[in-house]
Amino acid sequence: MKTILVVDDAIFMRKTIRLILEKNGYEVVGEASNGREAISMYEKLQPDIVTMDLTMPDMDGISATRAIHSSNPDSNVVIVSAMGQDSCVREAIMAGARAFIVKPFQESFIVETLRKIS
Amino acid sequence: MSDSKREPMLDMFIFETLNQLEHLEQSLISSEKSSNLDASINEIFRIMHTIKGSAAMMLFDNIASLAHAAEDLFHYLREHPGIGIDHPALTDLVLECVDFIKNEVAFIDSEEESGSNPQSLIEKTSDYLAALKGRQSEEQAPPATSPESEKALFYISSSERGPQPEGGPRYEAVIHFSESCQMENVRAFLIVHNLKEIAGNIKFYPDDIADSDASIELIRSEGFYISFNSPHSQEYLDSFFQRSACVDHFQLSPAPPESEIDRGSPRGCRPERPGPAAATIPPAPERFDSPSPSIHQSMINVSVSKLDRLMDLVAELVIVQAMVTQNPELEGLNLDNFYKEARQLKKITNDLQDTAMALRMVSLANTFQKMNRLVRDMSHKIQKKVKLELVGADTEVDKNVIEQISDPLMHLVRNSLDHGLETPEERLTAGKSPEGHLSIEAKNFGGDVWIEVKDDGRGLDKYKILARAQEHGLTDKSEAELSEKEIFSFIFLPGFSTRDGVTQFSGRGVGMDVVIRNIQAIGGSVLIDSIPGQGTTISLKIPLTLAIIDGMTIQVGRNRYTIPINSIREAFQITEDELVCDPDGHEMIFIRGKCHPLLRLYQLYHVHPAARNINDGIVLQLEHNGETICLLADSLLGEQQVVIKPLPNYIKLQNSNIKGISGCTLLGDGSISLILDVSSLLKL
Numbered sequence: 001m002k003t004i005l006v007v008d009d010a011i012f013m014r015k016t017i018r019l020i021l022e023k024n025g026y027e028v029v030g031e032a033s034n035g036r037e038a039i040s041m042y043e044k045l046q047p048d049i050v051t052m053d054l055t056m057p058d059m060d061g062i063s064a065t066r067a068i069h070s071s072n073p074d075s076n077v078v079i080v081s082a083m084g085q086d087s088c089v090r091e092a093i094m095a096g097a098r099a100f101i102v103k104p105f106q107e108s109f110i111v112e113t114l115r116k117i118s
Numbered sequence: 119m120s121d122s123k124r125e126p127m128l129d130m131f132i133f134e135t136l137n138q139l140e141h142l143e144q145s146l147i148s149s150e151k152s153s154n155l156d157a158s159i160n161e162i163f164r165i166m167h168t169i170k171g172s173a174a175m176m177l178f179d180n181i182a183s184l185a186h187a188a189e190d191l192f193h194y195l196r197e198h199p200g201i202g203i204d205h206p207a208l209t210d211l212v213l214e215c216v217d218f219i220k221n222e223v224a225f226i227d228s229e230e231e232s233g234s235n236p237q238s239l240i241e242k243t244s245d246y247l248a249a250l251k252g253r254q255s256e257e258q259a260p261p262a263t264s265p266e267s268e269k270a271l272f273y274i275s276s277s278e279r280g281p282q283p284e285g286g287p288r289y290e291a292v293i294h295f296s297e298s299c300q301m302e303n304v305r306a307f308l309i310v311h312n313l314k315e316i317a318g319n320i321k322f323y324p325d326d327i328a329d330s331d332a333s334i335e336l337i338r339s340e341g342f343y344i345s346f347n348s349p350h351s352q353e354y355l356d357s358f359f360q361r362s363a364c365v366d367h368f369q370l371s372p373a374p375p376e377s378e379i380d381r382g383s384p385r386g387c388r389p390e391r392p393g394p395a396a397a398t399i400p401p402a403p404e405r406f407d408s409p410s411p412s413i414h415q416s417m418i419n420v421s422v423s424k425l426d427r428l429m430d431l432v433a434e435l436v437i438v439q440a441m442v443t444q445n446p447e448l449e450g451l452n453l454d455n456f457y458k459e460a461r462q463l464k465k466i467t468n469d470l471q472d473t474a475m476a477l478r479m480v481s482l483a484n485t486f487q488k489m490n491r492l493v494r495d496m497s498h499k500i501q502k503k504v505k506l507e508l509v510g511a512d513t514e515v516d517k518n519v520i521e522q523i524s525d526p527l528m529h530l531v532r533n534s535l536d537h538g539l540e541t542p543e544e545r546l547t548a549g550k551s552p553e554g555h556l557s558i559e560a561k562n563f564g565g566d567v568w569i570e571v572k573d574d575g576r577g578l579d580k581y582k583i584l585a586r587a588q589e590h591g592l593t594d595k596s597e598a599e600l601s602e603k604e605i606f607s608f609i610f611l612p613g614f615s616t617r618d619g620v621t622q623f624s625g626r627g628v629g630m631d632v633v634i635r636n637i638q639a640i641g642g643s644v645l646i647d648s649i650p651g652q653g654t655t656i657s658l659k660i661p662l663t664l665a666i667i668d669g670m671t672i673q674v675g676r677n678r679y680t681i682p683i684n685s686i687r688e689a690f691q692i693t694e695d696e697l698v699c700d701p702d703g704h705e706m707i708f709i710r711g712k713c714h715p716l717l718r719l720y721q722l723y724h725v726h727p728a729a730r731n732i733n734d735g736i737v738l739q740l741e742h743n744g745e746t747i748c749l750l751a752d753s754l755l756g757e758q759q760v761v762i763k764p765l766p767n768y769i770k771l772q773n774s775n776i777k778g779i780s781g782c783t784l785l786g787d788g789s790i791s792l793i794l795d796v797s798s799l800l801k802l
Binding site: 009010011012013015016019055056057082083086089090093094098099100101102103104105109112113116117 | 127130131134135138161163164167168170171172174175177299300301303304305307308311312360361362363364419
């Protein structure tokens with residue numbers, strides 16, 4: 001079973017993503033609420049996939065993606081971003097994100113995206 | 119929302135959104151106080167962003183679109199630090215948005231359609247933003263780093279991953295993204311970016327995949343054209359595109375030689391420029407030399423109903439524990455070991471009960487913070503200057519209690535601001551500082567929490583209050599017959615109002631009686647102190663918890679009664695000759711120079727006591743709100759924690775005036791004990 005780390009500052013989003021993923025046979029091994037947490041949890045849990053929000057307190061998703069990617073070149077970071085954050089998403093892709101999902105998303109969409117990248 | 123089953127995430131959405139709005143409000147108000155918005159801009163932006171995302175997920179378009187407008191505004195403020203803004207106006211605007219969203223959430227919570235339309239508010243917000251932008255461009259020429267040139271930063275850097283694979287046959291592909299995938303330009307960007315690892319000399323069309331709506335449209339309708347050289351096989355490349363997210367379908371084919379592309383590329387596209395060269399090399403990854411210690415999730419959210427259930431179960435356990443250990447069948451048996459274990463059981467039960475209660479404890483901080491907003495709004499509207507001081511916001515009380523005191527507290531604060539505090543001019547004339555001072559203080563005291571709302575306003579005018587009370591037929595006593603406290607307490611009577619004018623916030627003659635009703639409903643009480651010209655202090659005394667009290671159980675005849683231990687001052691025996699009678703035949707007991715009325719419980723409840731004579735019984739002196747009463751009982755049965763159960767409805771209905779009883783409880787032996795309500799005994 002693929003392991004997933006869900007990163008988002010909104011509990012609601014984390015739970016929604018968790019619900020969808022668990023329903024589709026992924027194992028959510030951790031939830032982080034900001035970039036800094038995400039990095040330390042990534043190192044500890046070594047998940048197969050990370051879903052990463054961009055706008056978060058303390059440390060944003062781009063910096064976290066960059067840090068995770070630089071020490072784990074094989075990491076699979078999927079950006080979960082709102083509409084209209086084009087430039088941020090691009091920056092995150094440069095930082096090593098493998099794919100991105102636009103909020104609000106449909107269940108099939110997120111599952112499809114994750115299936116494809118790993 | 120006719121669905122009877124609630125969307126599982128809905129509660130979470132409501133809970134979190136309200137929390138965040140609360141947060142936003144605090145941050146906003148504190149930034150207004152310090153006249154420094156900069157610190158809050160980021161936070162407000164982020165919160166609006168999060169709310170927008172969550173609301174869009176739940177298809178609450180009203181909230182999402184308004185949050186989006188607010189997010190845009192704060193995005194602009196964030197990008198243009200130091201732009202002069204009208205702080206109070208901005209605060210008002212954002213608070214209006216917050217209120218709208220709160221209101222929407224409330225409707226969602228009650229599963230109704232709100233019917234309200236955010237459009238005007240959205241327009242107001244975007245107008246505000248437009249005005250800001252207009253001013254900005256007037257004041258200075260467009261900044262050197264216009265959005266366009268910033269965007270250039272995000273062009274693909276080909277040097278990022280070292281040398282890209284060169285050579286190999288040339289391929290071309292047209293990619294169509296799935297219909298609902300959105301942000302097609304960035305998807306294209308992602309593909310190009312990923313393709314860099316396995317291909318070189320990449321060209322694509324439309325060539326502007328940075329930030330152009332036109333290219334989004336083009337990609338949607340025509341597909342995304344890309345050509346490249348790659349040493350990999352076509353199968354490998356096929357699977358690469360297949361595995362790219364959101365690709366609906368694509369055609370990959372070996373391309374004609376380079377020179378021919380210009381002439382014969384599909385649909386006449388002319389990919390003229392090579393893959394954009396690296397304009398800038400992205401900054402080096404940040405270093406994290408001190409990784410934060412591993413993070414555990416140490417908080418969970420539990421629904422209140424589960425806690426209620428737990429509390430119920432613990433309460434049952436407390437009763438059963440007493441039933442077992444005090445079982446009459448054990449009487450006379452020599453059971454040393456049993457009692458030893460029983461004591462252990464009792465200790466653990468007590469700990470369990472404390473823990474279950476502690477789970478329900480919530481700090482008053484949130485309730486207190488709401489007052490910040492209230493005071494801010496009101497002081498603006500009624501043009502009084504007020505400094506609000508909150509003390510002891512970390513004091514904890516039961517969740518149910520919190521819900522009951524929020525309204526009363528708001529009424530008290532409103533009243534203080536509206537009636538208590540004077541206008542700045544009046545204050546100056548009275549020799550006070552023009553800024554009024556309002557403090558709300560919470561503290562633990564014994565088994566109760568005291569909350570004091572204190573202002574330094576004009577104080578209560580007891581003559582006016584008395585006159586008003588007589589006018590409304592609330593009392594027929596004269597001033598000489600009433601103590602100051604009794605006069606003050608008239609303001610809590612329904613329909614009482616000393617203010618002729620009605621303001622937006624208070625003074626409708628409802629409110630103060632709500633205060634006392636809510637507080638009494640949770641077993642608390644209200645005290646008023648006031649010095650004319652110096653201010654008023656209203657104190658709420660609130661029990662920590664509603665469910666369980668420490669009680670002293672007494673016996674009168676065959677009946678048991680339980681008295682909250684907090685209200686017992688002392689127990690003693692007296693003789694007949696220490697009794698005094700007043701001319702009306704009321705019995706009094708003279709203790710240490712003070713007279714206290716005596717109440718014979720058997721007379722009140724018409725039971726046959728063992729001790730009709732005061733010599734044989736025991737007298738308990740009870741106190742409530744500074745008033746005392748003495749109670750004659752046959753004997754004391756002992757102290758124990760009891761679980762308060764309300765009187766069953768059929769008793770309440772048949773006997774609408776059960777005097778002095780607030781509830782009942784089960785004792786260890788299975789018998790029922792009535793819980794005495796000291797405050798109503800005092801009124802008998």
